[in-house]
Amino acid sequence: MNRLMLLALPLALAACAKAPTPSEATTPTATQAPVATSAPAASIDQAALASQHWQLEQAVDAKGQRIEALFARADKPLQLDFRDGRVSVGNACNRMGGGYTISGDRLQVARMAATLMACTDPKLMALDQAIGKRLEAAQTIALRSDAEPQLTLTSADGEVLTFRGEPTAETRYGGSGETAFLEVAAQAKPCSHPLIPNKQCLQVRELHYDDRGIKTGTPGDWQALYQDIEGYEHTDGVRNVVRVKRYTIKNPPADGSSIAYVLDMVVESENVTAAKAK
Incomplete structure (x- = not known):
């Protein structure tokens, strides 16, 4: 009798254990949602x-x-x-x-x-x-x-x-341009211009330098420049050497130049008026 009671005890304890509810039995294990990431910033053009x-x-x-x-x-x-x-x-x-x-x-x-x-x-x-x-x-x-x-x-x-x-000059003129060095005389001079009466033109001549920045050859002849050098402001009495970019103008007006000059930098300046006063 005692032996039968001992065998039945584990069965009774198992029967008293709580059975899982339907929801517990069927609910799958939750998985972590992926972390949202922001899209990478667009690269700059x-x-x-x-x-x-x-x-x-x-x-x-x-x-x-x-x-x-x-x-x-x-x-x-x-x-x-x-x-x-x-x-x-x-x-x-x-x-x-x-x-x-x-x-x-x-x-x-x-x-x-x-x-x-x-x-x-x-x-x-x-x-x-x-x-x-x-x-x-x-x-x-x-x-x-x-x-x-x-x-x-x-x-x-x-x-x-x-x-x-x-827009840069390269953008406006559609190309990289050609580098040139111009010596600008201290004084502008009257010149004949079809649209501007009493026009004062800069007097320029082209200079040449080697890769080391040493002046070479003979300067070109002085000549009147009938257009402005974009970005350059001339002061009477001051001689300048400027580095410019020279661009070809596509479809220029009939009374305009086919070349545009844009200032890159002023290489050297000399106050000629002050020098003469000394």
């Missing part, structure tokens, strides 16, 4: 970026206040140019430039180098530092390349710099 001179139009801080330090020259807004892996700054006190990389929508500019000119306007001197420190900080970049190109730089602390695009 480098050709479109290089096709424009980017002139500062608006700059505000995180509170929406205008950053006055970046607007030292009302007549010549701060300008950025991106080309061959380098960004250059124009219309500041000094010429500045440095290498840059773009990864997705992130722009990183290396430490920038600058010329060492001293400007009399303290606001213009401060402009170099104001733009330099902002460009060297990591930031996001956005590019709109439509009928009204726009470039936007946004810093980690919420500053937003907006630039409008102005």
